[in-house]
Amino acid sequence: MTTQAGIEVDGLRKRFGATQALDGMSFTVRPGRVTGFVGPNGAGKSTTMRVVLGLDAPDAGRALVGGRPYRALAEPLCRLGSLLDAGALQPSRSARNHLLWLAHTQGLPAPRVDQVLVRVGLAEVARRRAGGFSLGMRQRLGIAAALLGDPPALMLDEPFNGLDPEGIRWIRALLASLAADGRAVLVSTHLMSELEGVADHLVVVGRGRVVADTGVRELLAGVAGGRVTLRTAAPLAAVEVLAPAGATVQPTGPETLTVTGLPGEAIVARLMEAGVPFAELAAHRANLEEAYLELTRDAVQYRGSVEQEVER
Ligand SMILES: Nc1ncnc2c1ncn2[C@@H]1O[C@H](COP(=O)(O)OP(=O)(O)OP(=O)(O)O)[C@@H](O)[C@H]1O
Secondary structure, three states: OOOOOOEEEEEEEEEEOOEEEEEEEEEEEOOOEEEEEEOOOOOOHHHHHHHHOOOOOOOEEEEEEOOEOHHHOOOHHHOEEEEOOOOOOOOOOEHHHHHHHHHHHOOOOOHHHHHHHHHOOOHHHOOOEHHHOOHHHHHHHHHHHHHOOOOOEEEEEOOOOOOOHHHHHHHHHHHHHHHHOOOEEEEEEOOHHHHOOOOOEEEEEEOOEEEEEEEHHHHHHHHHOOOEEEEOOOHHHHHHHHHHHOOEEEEEEOOEEEEEOOOHHHHHHHHHHOOOOOOEEEEOOOOHHHHHHHHOOHHHHHHHHHHHHHHO
16 A cells, blocks of 8 residues: 555535536545545535546536556556446446456456455355346445455445445444545445444535544544533522532423533533432533534535525
8 A cells, every 4th residue: 555545625616507617625534434425416526526537527616536546557446446426337247257357457467366255254155146136236336346456545425325224234334444544435425324433534625625524433433512401300499509619501391401511521520519319410421423413513604595496
């Protein structure tokens, strides 16, 4: 694997007729982590990936793989593995023959085919016609093709599509292990929940540009923001004790309060000092979906304006 393994997208612009599909898209996919590429349908994710692969020419900007344009790479499959459309295969060919053909066109050794078939869990069905494969099996075959050249960078467009929960768990584990190998992994999805527990970094996009570019740990820490749910028979007394200590307290039920701005330990200490009884105290850990909603709150405004345009 090369050291310059990442993918760089810099100021991409692309218009299709009246649609500005990419409007200054810029981000970097670094080695050793899974970068989630997230945004609603039509945000420009697939177009970005097509530009990286040289399948669409940008109106402006550039995309580099390991420091070079994809089309300038001597052994592209050994530099960047990609899954764009899992349906794109010759249905009468067996999975193994599909990969053998691909390996042959790229000058890759045949034994590599059997290695990747094992890695994606298709070894037992390798000689069956790919045309009879379920969508999940096709996704696995597409990933096998992406892994064929043992590339330091991978780019997968909606790899969770059509997978059952077991398939989703499997892809998450695979992505994590590919990043642990030191590879740069970019995974697009329009469903944030699919990236739960696997993405290290997020590039959130909307309307052809990056809305947020952030580490997942920082994002979750910021959103969790020390929100604590408190159950107490004396809510008024609790407010009187906690508010002067700097907490923001909101009633969420007859005997429940949501407390922000004060860590759980400090809340316990204050309540006990003041002799305020409480039955339950739960620190809330944000999930990725909530963090995403908070990040994209501004997009609600955008959605509103789109609806108005449609109504007009
Ligand atoms: N070949 C094309 N011709 C015309 N418009 C296109 C073409 N490709 C993409 N677009 C438009 O560009 C915008 C961005 O599309 P793109 O497929 O990149 O978004 P996306 O984020 O990948 O969404 P999805 O998850 O729906 O694929 C959309 O409005 C889409 O309709």
